[in-house]
Amino acid sequence: MDVTLTQLRYFTEAAAQLSMTGAALRLNVAQSAVSAAIAQLERNIGTQFFIRQRSKGLVLTPAGELFLRDAQAILAHVEESLDHARGEQQSVKGRVRMACFSTLAPFLLPGVLTRLREEHPALEVEVLETDISGCVSALINGQADLALCYDLNLPEGIAGSVVHTARPYLALPPNHELAGSDSVPLSALKDESFVLLDLPHTRDLMLSIARLSGGEPDIRFRSASYETVRTFVARGLGYSILHQRPQHKLTYDGGQIATVEIRDDVPELRTVLAHLQSQRPTARVRAVAQAVRHQIVAAKAASPKK
Structure with a gap:
């Protein structure tokens, strides 16, 4: 049974977008290539991952939901291995997707993105502004690699690292x-x-x-x-x-x-950087996390005392 990394990438992107067309646009490939790769993946494994709804996009099957987490973990592990091979000293590049709680976004995102542009100009950061439920869904569905949000009823399977506490x-x-x-x-x-x-x-x-x-x-x-x-x-x-x-x-x-x-x-309310427990952070995710922590320190120093 041959399963390729390309098939896994196409599958996870289609799951994130819930659309073959949307995945093709994000991956900059033909929609037929995404459809063919996922169809071959399903044939190789012997199960259906998506329910195709005409004009309504895709719906993950229970098997697809289970396989999505494993596919994300495999791709993250491969990326981490490549990061180690390249060395941590060089500027990271590629794409990282971050969900951000809407009330935190105007306070932290401008500084975080500015810092990342200066330190890692080849790193592309996509931001999804949403509420806490949206942050959790984005992590679970593969639409985000990490989330900057409050520690409000994060479900099992989501790990959160506290970066700030506010009274x-x-x-x-x-x-x-x-x-x-x-x-x-x-x-x-x-x-x-x-x-x-x-x-x-x-x-x-x-x-x-x-x-x-x-x-x-x-x-x-x-x-x-x-x-x-x-x-x-x-x-x-x-x-x-x-x-x-x-x-x-x-x-x-x-x-x-x-x-x-x-x-x-x-x-007090804790701000956390959250990610799936099953995923090990890549160099790209670590670079974003470091920028967030630096920006919080800078914002705290500049904030009014009262």
Whole structure:
């Protein structure tokens, strides 16, 4: 039984794109080449990996889902062996795909990509901005080699390396009576309007913190956009609880928010670099991980104290 690395690459890309055409575009080959390679792979192994749906793309079969993880591990091992043969001192090249939690992206990605362009100009980085569920799905489905996300209910099989820990803070309107305080107990905001950052898993964390005030938060407004939440707060529509801290207090529409520490004992939020436990990081993945860690150190040094 002859199985080639080309067949494995074509299979994993088709699984990531759920499309033969999409895989062909990503691989810069003819769609017929991808289809033929995967068909031959299925014949060699004796099982069907995809259900072909006319005009609807591909669906992985249970056998295809199992084989995908093994194929990814094989390709990662081959890449790692080639990295060792070339030596770690040279600039890495090729393509690496990273999923990134949407609220982290504007804070970290520009610096990370700039650093990588300077240190590894031949490295191509593709970024998928999504929520935590999207990050996990991208890793499992082979759409991403690593994910920069929060440690929020990561499932079994996903390994996460902590790169940063953030304590939540209060975002208040600038004219709020508590805006000039160093710290405030959540009970002081018990009866005030709450603006919720409404993302999967994130909303549960924010609400659990708000409930430490002793009551159920009065959610008047909610948004999946971090900046929209800040703008609502600046307009006096309520307070919010956030983790990431911009370099300034301005909002998109020219308003300002006040940031105040929470006096209560509140859970911190960990930022992690996640990958499949079954995959060993390649030199390309390690280069991206190093750039992320360096950027977090730089951002932390430049962040406002309050």
